Amino acid sequence: MSGSVIQEKVAKLLSRQSGKPVLRPIKPLALKNEVASRKLKKGEATCVTEMSLLMACWKQNDFNNTVCSKEVSVFYTCVEKAQNKAKAKQGTQGRLLPKEANTLLKRFPNQSSEI
């Protein structure tokens, strides 16, 4: 299968038969049982417009929450929607998350030596 093809190529790169070897590895050429974590994508601040509306209402009515109840409820709905969106967006996109991949690899690691 493709495993032996890769091993032949690696053997060719390491061999000294055709001049100097291309690779001079310090560590063994094997995959780690870990995936590098992805850079956190910086989003923007959510619900800023609702917050500014709420604060304007507060300023006008001396921080009275009963008078500003409508803006408060609008703000809460916006926050909930933003939270749901953030949660749903994290896991989809087709790929496994690095954390999930690492848990799977910990449970089913690549065998580096014969047990």
Added chain:
Amino acid sequence: MCVSLSLCLVRWSRYNPYYLDPDPSKDARVPESELSPEEKELQELKTVSPIKAALSSDTSSAFNDPLISKFINMMMQDGNKILARGIMTQTLETIKRKQVEKYHKSPAAKREEIECNPYTVFHQALENCKPIIGLASVQKGGKSYQVPVPLTDNRRRFLAMKWLITECRDNKHRRTHMYEKLSQELLAAFANEGNVVKRKHDLHKMAEANRAYAHYRWW
């Protein structure tokens, strides 16, 4: 202060995320015809997945209130649940007494507005103490700014309870009991006055003053 040996703690503190919370109320068993499709799915899930052990403080009685239990736990010091629960019951009793006295002293026209149920007074007072926006410290360009940030429901409830408890512990005369001071603060918060509501308003004012930094948030 575990006096009797019959109170063995069986519940673990860390469970796998797929464990469901127990529902000790007597109305948990509803006949199938009255359930919507999502609730039917939830019931199916409950039959298959494991459920956490119930806490010894959760009862199936009608008087079991999760909010009051949480407040008792927050008031408790050194594991002395008996004392904390005693203080809570005394507080509720004091609230009831004060409100009933007010009820009998007031003219017939104003009697309907006076709320005598101490549980509703507690719930409403806590709602009035909950902040809507909080401040988070965000570092940008070497300097840290206080950024106005929306808070989760749990965080708001925790802050309200924490403020109430610290206020009652610190700002009282050495000879007033905790339940007395608590009842005073709860009745004041019920009427939107008092130090705790003032603290909430101060937080809102700080958030309003720092509204220019709202865009420093990235979540």
